[in-house]
Amino acid sequence: MQRDNGSGDGIPGTPSPTHGARVRHRKRSGDVPSDVSKTNGSNLLLNDRNKYKSMLIRTYSSLWMMAGFVFLIYMGHLYIWAMVVVIQIFMARELFNLLRKANEDRQLPGFRLLNWHFFFTAMLFAYGRFLSWQLVNTVTSDKLLYKLVSGLIKYQMFICYFLYIAGFVWFILTLKKKAYKYQFSQYAWTHMILLMVFAQSSFTVANIYEGIFWFLLPASLIAINDVAAYFFGFFFGKTPLIKLSPKKTWEGFLGASVTTMLSAFVLANFMGHFQWLTCPRKDLSTGWLHCDPGPMFTPESYNLPGWIPRWFPWHEVAIMPIQWHALALGLFASIIAPFGGFFASGFKRAFKFKDFGDSIPGHGGFTDRMDCQMVMAVFAYIYYQSFVMVQDLSVETILEQILRNLTFEEQHDLYEQLGNLLTRGN
Amino acid sequence: MQKDTSSNDASASPAGRVRHRRRPTEATTNGNRTNGPALLANDQNKYKSMLIRTYSTIWMIGGFALIVYMGHLYICAMVVVIQIFMAKELFNLLRKSSEEKQLPGFRLLNWHVFFTAMLFTYGRFLSRQLVNTVTSDHLLYKVVSGLIKYQMFICYFLYIAGFVWFILTLKKKTYKYQFKQYAWTHMILLMVFAQSSFTVANIFEGMFWFLLPASLIVINDIAAYLFGFFLGRTPLIKLSPKKTWEGFIGASVTTIISAFMLANVMGHFQWLTCPRKDLSTGWLRCDPGPMFKPEHYSLGEWLPQWFPWKEVALLPVQLHALALGLFASIIAPFGGFFASGFKRAFKIKDFGDSIPGHGGITDRMDCQMVMAVFAYIYHQSFILPQNYSVEIILDQIIRNLTFEEQKFLYQQLGEIFYERMHIRDGK
Numbered sequence: 001m002q003r004d005n006g007s008g009d010g011i012p013g014t015p016s017p018t019h020g021a022r023v024r025h026r027k028r029s030g031d032v033p034s035d036v037s038k039t040n041g042s043n044l045l046l047n048d049r050n051k052y053k054s055m056l057i058r059t060y061s062s063l064w065m066m067a068g069f070v071f072l073i074y075m076g077h078l079y080i081w082a083m084v085v086v087i088q089i090f091m092a093r094e095l096f097n098l099l100r101k102a103n104e105d106r107q108l109p110g111f112r113l114l115n116w117h118f119f120f121t122a123m124l125f126a127y128g129r130f131l132s133w134q135l136v137n138t139v140t141s142d143k144l145l146y147k148l149v150s151g152l153i154k155y156q157m158f159i160c161y162f163l164y165i166a167g168f169v170w171f172i173l174t175l176k177k178k179a180y181k182y183q184f185s186q187y188a189w190t191h192m193i194l195l196m197v198f199a200q201s202s203f204t205v206a207n208i209y210e211g212i213f214w215f216l217l218p219a220s221l222i223a224i225n226d227v228a229a230y231f232f233g234f235f236f237g238k239t240p241l242i243k244l245s246p247k248k249t250w251e252g253f254l255g256a257s258v259t260t261m262l263s264a265f266v267l268a269n270f271m272g273h274f275q276w277l278t279c280p281r282k283d284l285s286t287g288w289l290h291c292d293p294g295p296m297f298t299p300e301s302y303n304l305p306g307w308i309p310r311w312f313p314w315h316e317v318a319i320m321p322i323q324w325h326a327l328a329l330g331l332f333a334s335i336i337a338p339f340g341g342f343f344a345s346g347f348k349r350a351f352k353f354k355d356f357g358d359s360i361p362g363h364g365g366f367t368d369r370m371d372c373q374m375v376m377a378v379f380a381y382i383y384y385q386s387f388v389m390v391q392d393l394s395v396e397t398i399l400e401q402i403l404r405n406l407t408f409e410e411q412h413d414l415y416e417q418l419g420n421l422l423t424r425g426n
Numbered sequence: 427m428q429k430d431t432s433s434n435d436a437s438a439s440p441a442g443r444v445r446h447r448r449r450p451t452e453a454t455t456n457g458n459r460t461n462g463p464a465l466l467a468n469d470q471n472k473y474k475s476m477l478i479r480t481y482s483t484i485w486m487i488g489g490f491a492l493i494v495y496m497g498h499l500y501i502c503a504m505v506v507v508i509q510i511f512m513a514k515e516l517f518n519l520l521r522k523s524s525e526e527k528q529l530p531g532f533r534l535l536n537w538h539v540f541f542t543a544m545l546f547t548y549g550r551f552l553s554r555q556l557v558n559t560v561t562s563d564h565l566l567y568k569v570v571s572g573l574i575k576y577q578m579f580i581c582y583f584l585y586i587a588g589f590v591w592f593i594l595t596l597k598k599k600t601y602k603y604q605f606k607q608y609a610w611t612h613m614i615l616l617m618v619f620a621q622s623s624f625t626v627a628n629i630f631e632g633m634f635w636f637l638l639p640a641s642l643i644v645i646n647d648i649a650a651y652l653f654g655f656f657l658g659r660t661p662l663i664k665l666s667p668k669k670t671w672e673g674f675i676g677a678s679v680t681t682i683i684s685a686f687m688l689a690n691v692m693g694h695f696q697w698l699t700c701p702r703k704d705l706s707t708g709w710l711r712c713d714p715g716p717m718f719k720p721e722h723y724s725l726g727e728w729l730p731q732w733f734p735w736k737e738v739a740l741l742p743v744q745l746h747a748l749a750l751g752l753f754a755s756i757i758a759p760f761g762g763f764f765a766s767g768f769k770r771a772f773k774i775k776d777f778g779d780s781i782p783g784h785g786g787i788t789d790r791m792d793c794q795m796v797m798a799v800f801a802y803i804y805h806q807s808f809i810l811p812q813n814y815s816v817e818i819i820l821d822q823i824i825r826n827l828t829f830e831e832q833k834f835l836y837q838q839l840g841e842i843f844y845e846r847m848h849i850r851d852g853k
Contacts, residue, residue, distance in 0.1 A: 154807070157803055168764070172764055172767065184768055188609060418820065
């Protein structure tokens with residue numbers, strides 16, 4: 001949505017790089033503005049060369065990001081997870097460094113280690129919860145390992161709590177007289193960072209294991225929303241949208257919303273045909289997946305109303321139920337997710353810095369790329385858990401769980417309790 | 427721990443409504459008189475404030491005992507009220523009135539996020555109890571089941587609404603202030619809700635799991651004060667200069683011993699040990715479970731020569747109580763140190779002034795918070811797992827199946843059991 005790409009990084013508070021995945025978008029924005037700059041007159045020719053150079057850098061890094069991303073999708077769930085963890089580590093590092101003040105930090109040698117201790121504890125907690133089933137299924141081959149892993153999972157909450165308390169006690173023991181306020185602020189800042197970073201990444205990983213579709217579709221929608229907003233803003237943009245990001249316009253916003261919803265509908269159909277994307281993965285293996293796609297991805301045919309077949313050759317259209325859900329995802333991606341970008345802009349203005357970091361040449365830091373993605377990932381997970389997954393938990397699967405996991409006594413106990421519940425209802 | 431209770435000291439971090447306040451009053455007045463006539467004027471003021479403290483302490487103890495007698499639901503209500511007051515104190519704490527005037531809707535935003543957090547935590551922790559309460563009415567059951575099924579989604583949307591509202595109300599000159607307040611709100615809610623929701627979950631597992639940890643913290647405080655008063659010489663930590671190593675160690679020993687004995691005393695009351703499955707009030711009867719059944723151990727041969735007891739009856743839960751006592755004496759005081767450090771860092775004397783003579787509610791609850799979380803996690807990890815799988819599956823059934831599906835499942839199970847018995851008998 002920025003009309004001027006070359007100086008995009010230089011303007012504080014315009015995180016136009018708010019799209020998530022590594023995307024074609026960068027190539028197009030690279031092409032168009034150089035034309036615009038040339039028409040501005042010869043006295044800007046010097047600026048043109050600099051802008052052109054930085055655009056080139058951006059395009060180059062975008063291509064690399066895009067290629068890397070596609071490669072990982074091809075490789076599979078475990079590698080995507082690894083990518084998420086790596087991104088997480090980089091984001092946390094950027095954010096930890098952000099509000100640190102160098103002179104106070106010198107007096108507190110162990111403080112950085114404390115941050116990473118909390119990071120590690122949070123990682124153990126978040127991934128332990130989400131992946132406990134997958135982990136158990138992977139190690140069933142070895143009996144000893146299975147016992148070890150089951151034991152770890154059973155006491156996982158306790159272990160994580162103790163690690164956290166250890167960090168808490170360590171923090172208190174290292175409080176230095178002159179640096180109380182700084183240390184408490186840093187402690188609070190650490191908690192906020194970990195909350196933000198881990199909520200979105202653990203939900204992302206949970207989504208991936210339900211099927212890459214649930215990771216790829218939301219991420220693509222954010223990227224599409226950004227590209228479309230840029231183009232609509234470029235060609236039609238007139239009315240400013242919000243004071244926080246002066247380069248965003250209402251025309252860009254609305255055009256992008258429509259585009260995103262349409263693409264959601266179409267993309268869901270396209271992606272739904274690949275089993276690699278739609279099958280859930282039950283363990284931590286890598287390799288091909290085959291499964292019954294389930295009712296969500298089975299196309300249902302609808303007869304088009306009378307007037308369409310006169311003009312178009314199609315008499316009926318096959319729509320997967322998933323496409324309706326994709327519409328909801330598209331709606332969220334276009335309307336709410338940009339607020340993640342606004343939040344990041346406001347934050348950068350409040351604390352007066354230009355970018356979150358400088359890991360990606362031409363784009364800023366990882367957090368600059370991930371701000372809208374974070375909001376979307378959490379929504380995708382919660383939407384999936386509330387509206388999509390529930391269909392799978394039918395009477396059959398629960399019955400199977402009961403017969404498989406409980407002893408006879410426990411089954412009778414369950415039967416009694418369920419009976420009490422139901423008879424009281426009558 | 428403190429030799430001078432009348433100065434509202436940051437180092438005063440006793441939790442719970444307690445007898446503890448009475449004893450320091452007596453001990454210090456004696457201490458003061460020996461200091462000489464020059465301090466007589468101070469004595470009268472100190473005496474007056476000590477009286478205020480004692481008065482409010484007695485009221486707190488009385489109220490607490492009454493609520494424990496009334497039952498689980500009332501304790502929950504008390505926890506919720508305490509939570510609201512704590513949140514109000516903490517929200518007000520780092521607020522700057524000049525900036526606040528330019529931002530009219532900001533306080534409302536804090537309470538919106540508070541309400542969302544409350545819906546989320548109590549929805550998760552009390553879903554079973556809620557469902558069990560409304561099973562009498564078919565329609566209400568459907569409504570409540572539906573709400574529980576979409577609870578996560580509803581809470582998420584409320585949170586996002588607050589998030590969007592926050593962004594739309596960002597004003598140009600007050601960006602930094604607003605972001606700091608937003609972060610502060612999250613930290614407060616995290617702290618307040620973690621401990622109170624775990625407390626409530628513990629209560630419904632059996633009041634024992636709420637009463638024992640809370641009492642241990644109180645006992646630890648009193649014991650630390652007394653040991654420090656009589657034997658204290660070596661300072662413990664720079665953050666709280668009035669705490670001493672002698673007080674700390676003496677209190678640890680006392681706490682662990684009392685944990686062992688209190689668990690035995692409390693374990694005999696069904697009112698305290700029975701879990702409550704719904705939101706009713708009234709007497710409880712249940713099978714106490716293996717945790718609370720006395721096991722007899724014969725003491726060794728050399729002991730009965732001096733003592734009349736030949737064997738001792740121990741409840742298995744007493745061993746778990748030892749672990750709770752260990753935590754209460756060693757780790758929980760760090761909650762108090764944290765609060766002290768925080769008050770020094772931000773140069774405030776007390777968190778609030780709700781309780782006359784004691785400061786605010788957060789001053790009372792700082793150690794309790796750490797203990798409540800530990801008690802819950804300990805209970806979930808080591809006490810509960812006997813029945814865990816049944817609970818999980820029943821939870822899934824309630825959350826995910828409609829009423830008709832639940833009945834269908836019940837029928838299927840019944841048929842399977844019937845067949846199984848037939849096959850077994852047939853053999």
